[in-house]
Amino acid sequence: MRWGMVIDLKRCIACYGCQLAxxxxxxxxxxxxxxxxxxxxxGQFPSVRQLFLPVLCNHCEEPPCVDVCPTxxxxxxxxxxxxxxxxxxxxxxxxxxxxxxxxxxxxxxxxQHYFPQGPxxxxxxxxxxxxxxxVMKCNFCKDRVAAGKEPACVANCVTVARVFGxxxxxxxxxxxxxxxxxxxxxxxxxxxxxxxxxxxx
Amino acid sequence: xxxxxxxxxLIQDLRMELRPQREWGDGKGLYLVVGHFFxxxxxxxxxxxxxxGQTTGLLAAYLMGIIGGVTHLMFLGRPARFWRMVRxxxxxWVSRGFLGLSLFLAGATLYLAPIYLPGxxxxxxxxxxxxxxxxxxxxxxxxxxxxxxxxxxxKAVPFWNSPLHPALYVSYSLxxxxxxxxxxxxxxxxxxxxxxxxxxxxxxxxxxxxxxxxLEIHGALTGGNEAARRSVHDLLAGRVSGYFYLxxxxxxxxxxxxxxxxxxxxxxxxxxxxxxxxxxxVGDFFMKFSTLRAxxxxxxxxxxxxxxx
Numbered sequence: 265m266r267w268g269m270v271i272d273l274k275r276c277i278a279c280y281g282c283q284l285a286x287x288x289x290x291x292x293x294x295x296x297x298x299x300x301x302x303x304x305x306x307g308q309f310p311s312v313r314q315l316f317l318p319v320l321c322n323h324c325e326e327p328p329c330v331d332v333c334p335t336x337x338x339x340x341x342x343x344x345x346x347x348x349x350x351x352x353x354x355x356x357x358x359x360x361x362x363x364x365x366x367x368x369x370x371x372x373x374x375x376q377h378y379f380p381q382g383p384x385x386x387x388x389x390x391x392x393x394x395x396x397x398x399v400m401k402c403n404f405c406k407d408r409v410a411a412g413k414e415p416a417c418v419a420n421c422v423t424v425a426r427v428f429g430x431x432x433x434x435x436x437x438x439x440x441x442x443x444x445x446x447x448x449x450x451x452x453x454x455x456x457x458x459x460x461x462x463x464x465x
Numbered sequence: 466x467x468x469x470x471x472x473x474x475l476i477q478d479l480r481m482e483l484r485p486q487r488e489w490g491d492g493k494g495l496y497l498v499v500g501h502f503f504x505x506x507x508x509x510x511x512x513x514x515x516x517x518g519q520t521t522g523l524l525a526a527y528l529m530g531i532i533g534g535v536t537h538l539m540f541l542g543r544p545a546r547f548w549r550m551v552r553x554x555x556x557x558w559v560s561r562g563f564l565g566l567s568l569f570l571a572g573a574t575l576y577l578a579p580i581y582l583p584g585x586x587x588x589x590x591x592x593x594x595x596x597x598x599x600x601x602x603x604x605x606x607x608x609x610x611x612x613x614x615x616x617x618x619x620k621a622v623p624f625w626n627s628p629l630h631p632a633l634y635v636s637y638s639l640x641x642x643x644x645x646x647x648x649x650x651x652x653x654x655x656x657x658x659x660x661x662x663x664x665x666x667x668x669x670x671x672x673x674x675x676x677x678x679x680l681e682i683h684g685a686l687t688g689g690n691e692a693a694r695r696s697v698h699d700l701l702a703g704r705v706s707g708y709f710y711l712x713x714x715x716x717x718x719x720x721x722x723x724x725x726x727x728x729x730x731x732x733x734x735x736x737x738x739x740x741x742x743x744x745x746x747v748g749d750f751f752m753k754f755s756t757l758r759a760x761x762x763x764x765x766x767x768x769x770x771x772x773x774x
Contacts, residue, residue: 294468294472295471295472295475295476297479300479302765302766304482304766317765317766319765328618328620331556331557331618332557332558332559332615332618332619333557334550334557334559334560334563335546335549335550335560353549354542354543355541355542355543355546355547355549355550356541356542356543356546357540357541357542357559358488358489358494358542359557359558359559359615359618359619361486361488361621362486362488362489362619362620362621362622362625362760363618363619363620363621364620364621365620365621365763366621366765367484367621367762367763367765371488371542373493373542374468374471375468376468376472396542397542397543398542398543399542450765451763451765454620456620
């Protein structure tokens with residue numbers, strides 16, 4: 265089994281729902297974004313268009329971040345293909361951040377909260393497991409997936425632009441969409457074999 | 466920089482298509498540059514001190530190895546967890562560097578102890594001293610290689626992703642080693658004046674460094690992608706060009722080259738050569754610093770734009 269995600273760029277309206285759902289799910293501090301939406305303008309007036317690209321950890325089949333980790337804190341689970349970081353093992357050398365060609369890793373080096381009066385009870389509860397001075401990233405909401413749910417960004421996408429499933433199963437919806445709609449990963453030339461695919465807009 | 470400023474900086478960076486890397490070389494990341502700088506000097510100084518029989522140079526190399534090790538630990542988010550790199554040795558270049566530094570420091574301790582504490586512990590030429598010699602040599606090779614390969618393995622930063630980077634770091638290390646010997650020869654003059662040997666050696670290694678650097682820049686400009694070209698722009702005409710021109714070129718190349726010319730013309734003193742060494746070493750520091758700071762992440766959009774056309 266290899267968990268993967270397909271994001272339909274034609275459906276994405278850049279509402280940031282995925283980013284907020286992810287923040288609510290993981291309680292990530294300011295400066296840490298497991299899911300982000302990039303905006304990009306192409307062309308010149310009068311034929312200009314704005315493109316949106318939701319990004320997250322690509323959970324690569326050949327993850328360069330795992331190869332450069334000196335302690336094995338970054339690892340890939342061969343059973344489901346999820347790449348995760350063990351904060352108890354990470355030493356904070358940030359080699360993985362320099363190796364990730366998708367810039368989807370963040371260093372959590374300061375105690376931060378969103379409001380000047382201090383952390384809210386929600387932040388305190390959600391961030392209780394977060395460790396400082398370690399690298400953080402998306403783990404495909406593996407706890408939710410283990411409980412039979414979809415990742416938070418998928419479950420909360422208002423336009424159903426995200427589909428989550430098993431890439432190894434040729435009959436899964438993700439495999440079908442990639443095949444029928446010409447799904448493509450980011451930077452395939454690097455040979456990282458990402459598990460996140462995009463459907464052309 | 467406080468948490469708010471760092472957050473604002475990150476948000477601003479995330480909006481850029483060509484995002485500069487700030488984790489290595491900025492803020493606490495400066496410790497990494499300092500660590501690489503001292504470790505580079507230590508390796509080169511150890512090698513040339515052995516070749517020319519300079520015990521002061523060996524001691525200087527040992528001390529700089531310690532400083533490099535400590536600054537490496539200070540760079541880590543969790544310095545107290547360094548032992549995990551020992552317990553869970555991996556094939557990553559950082560692991561190899563850690564192993565190299567550990568071997569170097571342990572070996573150098575064994576080798577230097579009988580030289581500086583004669584009659585107290587084991588003797589020079591004993592088995593322990595020989596083991597120390599071999600371990601320090603192996604560690605030295607490991608550290609010299611590790612630094613360049615750590616950058617080459619950084620797939621996200623195309624400018625560093627050059628096969629020449631390891632060779633460049635080895636040559637920096639050798640140049641730094643000669644620079645250290647210039648300084649130690651001034652502090653503790655050796656029995657035989659080393660200047661006639663060290664001066665052309667420094668010049669030759671500097672020429673190799675300049676050639677490798679020029680080739681790397683040429684490679685990034687001609688065969689590199691958008692991010693690599695932006696890094697070169699940032700280095701030569703952008704946000705880090707001041708460090709490059711003043712630190713690397715003026716202080717690290719032009720000034721020592723003038724001292725070299727003066728030395729070759731006959732007006733040489735050990736003090737002048739020490740200044741040459743110092744300027745050369747400072748130049749190496751700025752070269753490492755500016756190259757690191759010029760790093761720009763690979764843009765995520767590149768392939769997507771192509772897909773949509």
